[in-house]
Amino acid sequence: MSKQIPVIEEILSANDLIALENRKLLDAHGVLAVNIMASPGAGKTSVILRAIESLRGRLRIGVIEGDVAGRVDADKVAQTGTPVVQINTGGGCHLDAPQVQSALRQLPLSEIDLLFIENVGNLICPTGFALGDHLKLMVASVPEGHDKPLKYPGMFTVVDALLLNKIDLMPYLDFDLDAFRTAVRALNAEAPLFEVSCKTGAGIEDWVEWLIRQCS
Amino acid sequence: MSKQIPVIEEILSANDLIALENRKLLDAHGVLAVNIMASPGAGKTSVILRAIESLRGRLRIGVIEGDVAGRVDADKVAQTGTPVVQINTGGGCHLDAPQVQSALRQLPLSEIDLLFIENVGNLICPTGFALGDHLKLMVASVPEGHDKPLKYPGMFTVVDALLLNKIDLMPYLDFDLDAFRTAVRALNAEAPLFEVSCKTGAGIEDWVEWLIRQCS
Numbered sequence: 001m002s003k004q005i006p007v008i009e010e011i012l013s014a015n016d017l018i019a020l021e022n023r024k025l026l027d028a029h030g031v032l033a034v035n036i037m038a039s040p041g042a043g044k045t046s047v048i049l050r051a052i053e054s055l056r057g058r059l060r061i062g063v064i065e066g067d068v069a070g071r072v073d074a075d076k077v078a079q080t081g082t083p084v085v086q087i088n089t090g091g092g093c094h095l096d097a098p099q100v101q102s103a104l105r106q107l108p109l110s111e112i113d114l115l116f117i118e119n120v121g122n123l124i125c126p127t128g129f130a131l132g133d134h135l136k137l138m139v140a141s142v143p144e145g146h147d148k149p150l151k152y153p154g155m156f157t158v159v160d161a162l163l164l165n166k167i168d169l170m171p172y173l174d175f176d177l178d179a180f181r182t183a184v185r186a187l188n189a190e191a192p193l194f195e196v197s198c199k200t201g202a203g204i205e206d207w208v209e210w211l212i213r214q215c216s
Numbered sequence: 217m218s219k220q221i222p223v224i225e226e227i228l229s230a231n232d233l234i235a236l237e238n239r240k241l242l243d244a245h246g247v248l249a250v251n252i253m254a255s256p257g258a259g260k261t262s263v264i265l266r267a268i269e270s271l272r273g274r275l276r277i278g279v280i281e282g283d284v285a286g287r288v289d290a291d292k293v294a295q296t297g298t299p300v301v302q303i304n305t306g307g308g309c310h311l312d313a314p315q316v317q318s319a320l321r322q323l324p325l326s327e328i329d330l331l332f333i334e335n336v337g338n339l340i341c342p343t344g345f346a347l348g349d350h351l352k353l354m355v356a357s358v359p360e361g362h363d364k365p366l367k368y369p370g371m372f373t374v375v376d377a378l379l380l381n382k383i384d385l386m387p388y389l390d391f392d393l394d395a396f397r398t399a400v401r402a403l404n405a406e407a408p409l410f411e412v413s414c415k416t417g418a419g420i421e422d423w424v425e426w427l428i429r430q431c432s
Binding site for chain 1: 255256257283284285286288307308309336337338339340341357359360361363364366367368369370382384385388389
């Protein structure tokens, strides 16, 4: 005799509830939000600055910068004339939905098509906290080594797209690109992988075209 | 009228209590333990491998490798004939004292002078969890950029020594060494800073001599 098995729906955490509110607010204003995650120094701000440059006149950009401390990155973005809010977590190892909610209140959402949310530099903790974003993007970088998917599988698994940055340094490092691609594909069959250099601009246009398609 | 103000001593967490046990066990065997922390891909394993090579016949080394997943690093260490235990945190963003306690039980402590504990790649969370180590060492790397002390001040503040790795890449990057040194010194006046390249071996001997002095 078969019995009906009770299914308990996931009870949303306070963070998840606020993430849903963030998503509704973004959708109401037609803003696509991209959560950018990476190790410290992989080049999150650099890929944002490259996109701002390339998308000028094509999409209106906004930025939320997340850091433990400081406003180095927000200052760089502000110099481009792009609306930006800096969140300092004060020791926290990831952004959370309430922090993003506060930042959204200070941005001119009706004048933004694409919002980059630069998470705290950390390959582990940010994956566990919903922000309300539409897409998750990871920036890996050549100097970190090709073995990172094996060591930090969680991040590589959850993202919708990957950038491999700093490919201009390939000649000076023992980076096995085939091993990296194979390890990424073992964890994530779908996410496009863009191999780029923020220094030379190589590969940036392919990534930017992908961003434009996500917004349309 | 002045009143005696009651002072409540800090109540040690379960983690701190086990960290104290680890320290006692290490001291009983005359082992100096160094907790190595860094971003993913800064070169923690590479500096350990360089030290093993340089210290052969001078100090007996042991290694605990901490990673979210995988055993890539432990395999590299094992190839040198050095006793090594791999801890997989299974998603955890830092090592904790109970994990280290388990690893210590599997190491031949009476045959080890210097134990490297390679923490999970993360510039934030590992600083909050005592392991029982005697010294904390941070590995920064040139490709991460000179602004890291401004963004992750906690790590730079707590460490007893710093390595700046991958200095061989300096010609290919816009790394401001003076700005880095100044930012480090603003947070940490005491810790020695060793500028090294695990690729070329530059600077390694100075760091290794410092390790030997800590053990004597």
